[in-house]
Every structure is written in C-alpha cells, then in structure tokens.
Amino acid sequence: MKRIVTTRDLKKSYVTGAGSLEVLHGVNFKLDEGEFTAIMGPSGSGKSTFMNILGCLDVQTSGDFELLGESVKNLSPDQLAKHRNRFIGFVFQGYNLLPKSDLVENVSLPLLYSRVPAAERRKRALEQLDKVGLTPWVDHLPTQVSGGQQQRAAIARALVGKPSLILADEPTGNLDSQTSDEIMQLLISLNDEGTSLILVTHEPDVAECAKRIVRFRDGLLVEDAPVEKRRIP
Template sequence: MSAPVAQTIDLCKDYRVGPSVVHALADASVTIDSGESVAVMGPSGSGKTTFMNLLGCLDTPTSGRYLFEGTEVSSLGPDQLAIVRNQRIGFVFQSFNLLPRITALDNVALPLAYGRYRRSERRRIAAAALEEVGLAERMNHTPVQLSGGQQQRVAIARALVGDPSIILADEPTGALDTRTGIEIMNLLQQLNARGITIVLVTHEPEIARFARRVIHFRDGHIQSDESQEALGAMSQAPPDAADTADAVRALG
C-alpha cells in the first residue's frame, strides 16, 4: 500500500483579525487515497478554501499535521515545497487565472518555464495537455478568444503539465453555466479515471454528484464525510453520455 496522497491530522487554521481570532479550520482530520474523487461542500465561510489552500501547500496551518504523499509538509524546505506545488499538485480556480495576453499554448507551458525542459519540449508537453482537454484546435488563441468553458479547459491543461498526482479545484464550475459545468466535470472524471486524485469545492449538489466522496464543512468543522454513488462512476468507467444527459435534465 502506498501512502495516502493527502492526510491531515487535527489540522487547524486561525486568522487573527484585529483583536479577534477566526477559527477558519478546526481539527480537520482527512485521509485522501490515490485515485479518490472528493467534493468539498458547505456554506460560504465554512472553511472550504482554507482547507484547499492547506492541501495545496499554499498556506501553513496554525496547528496540526499535514502529510503529502507520506511526507510531513512542515519538514519541507522552500525548494522541496516548490517542487510539490509545481509538479505534484495541479490547481484549478473558479476564475481560470490565465494570463490574458498570451496564447493558450503559452499559458499551459508556463509552469514548465522553471524546470529542466527546453522551449521546444515545453511546447510539445503543453500541446499534448491541450489535446487531452480537447483544445488542440485552439492552441494559438488568447483567453479572450475562448469561451469560459474553453478557458477552464486551458487552466486544467496547465494543471496537468507537471504530471500531478492530485488536482485541487476550488469551484471550477462556479463561473460556468450548468451545461458547461457538467462538461468540465466530465473532463475531470476522465482525468480521475486515469488515476489522478481529484478534490473539488462546489456549492452545487449536481456537481458534487460526480464525486465518490463528499465532505461537508460547517463553521470550520467537518460536519460529515461520506461516500456516495458517483454519477457516471467517477474513477471507474469513462463518463456516460446518458448520465450527463440525466444531470442536465435534473438541473432543468
């Protein structure tokens, strides 16, 4: 058995705001195994993004432990931490976070800029990632020349180029209409089926249905952590067109 991709033990994050302290995350203990698909849900302010930022090593906890692929994150130096962030973890955000003036190909190649690859190799890897997300025909478009769903695909391609073991997506469908959101979920499902662990935040039950496990946060605490029958069997078979159609209908 390999180590879990991510394991948090009594993880806490406090924010000090003037004289008061906000307990953004309190005693969160979660083990995420390789190949899982997890939806993180809960009301606004319940600690979802705080949790994701800790999982992504973008922030440090106030107390508690975090092991990424079996390694205590607090023991990593800045260089090792940068390698984890750049190569082991892929990030996807609600607002895509693409650079507006450069092409899709250059956006996707960007995370490779500080690595060991030559320019031609970087472009080859980026092109392959864009092909995987179905955007081979749009490589030379800039973000304004792409739809929202296409921009999110570019962002997912960018998350893939480091060959991550896990993708962390904070409301990846939050800026998209229902149908496009479900297309993005189908894409994440495909990536999960080829072994990439997926953790995503969503407010929409119809989106959470694509994951096999749902963690609910409330006031910084884990309120529930349950497995469910995933729509289209995320992490098993490739997405089923009939399930997608059902989901679209369910949303009206």
C-alpha cells in the same frame, strides 16, 4: 493503495488587525490515490482555507498535514513551492490564465519552473491541450475563447506537470450548466485514468459526479460519505 493526503487535527488561524481568528478547528481527512472527493459546505466554513493548505499555498497553524507520506510542516517556503510545483495541479473558479499569453504559453508555464527545455515545454503543452479538446485554439488568447474553453485550458495547465493531485476550487462556478457538465465529464475521465481529485463546489449536481462527498461546517469536517448513485453527465 498509495495515500496522497493525510491531515490530523489540522487547525488554521488567521491573524488580522482584530486579533487571531481560528477558522479550521481540527480537521481529520485522508485521500488515497485514485479518489475523487467533493467538498461542500456553507460560505465561510473553511473549504478554501483547507484546499490552500493541501495545495501548499498556505501552512496550518497546528496539527499534521502529510503529502505523499511526508510531513509538510518542516519544509522551508522554497521547498514548499517545489512540492507544490511537483505534486499539485490547481484549477480555480476564475481560470487564472495570463491574459497576454496564448493558450499554449499558459499551459506550458508550470514547466518553466521545473526547467524543462522550451521545445519540450511546447510539445507537452500541445499534448495536454489536445487531451482537453483545444487543439484548434492553441494560439488564441484567453479572451478569444469561451469560459468553458478557458477552464479546459486551466485544466490542461494543471495536468501538464503530471501532478499526483488536482485541486479544483469551484471550477464550474462561472459556467452554465451544460458547460459545467462538459468540465465534469473531463474531470471524471481524468479520474478514470488514475488522477486523484479534490473539488470544492456549492452545487449538489456537481458534487454527485464525485465518488465521495465531505462536508464542512464552521471550520470542522462534519460528514464524510461515499456517493451512492454517481451522476455521470
């Protein structure tokens, strides 16, 4: 089994006008290939801070973070960006699609940074859009499709570079419960095909679709347990 993520005594402080504030106080966490883990915990407990570090969007203040066995601490900002692009797919609550680009352009965007030729980019984006059931909408703008469809497009964009890990921070936060279930079905099927996933959610119904739930409180990981009875919508 391949280890995707290891953190050891991971700490993070933010420096603000009022001084330095530590918000992660030493997090130990492991994720193997094929896992599907939900992160829960109160607002402000450090979930997004942790996800941003795992996603190479930010760096820890101290402690270790290894992605695919390699310590990320010594990478330059440029190398960090390459790591992010190569290994990580992101899905956010607000979809973060480019409003003036149609769905196929949005989904092909990550491939632009890896210098894939235009025709190949389009072909791969269309394949991913088909996988998430959006073939009829590929030339629509994000504003011309529903919230659930925008989130599907964001998932297709996260997948197009064939990442080792998908990080989803409250991906169902803006969706009604039926659409949220559709997104969870999609994430479950991706995990069944072997994609490793970490998802942050406030909703127990959503967390129970994962195989494991980790809980944060006040900047610490306080509980880590398998889901006894998974909810498969």
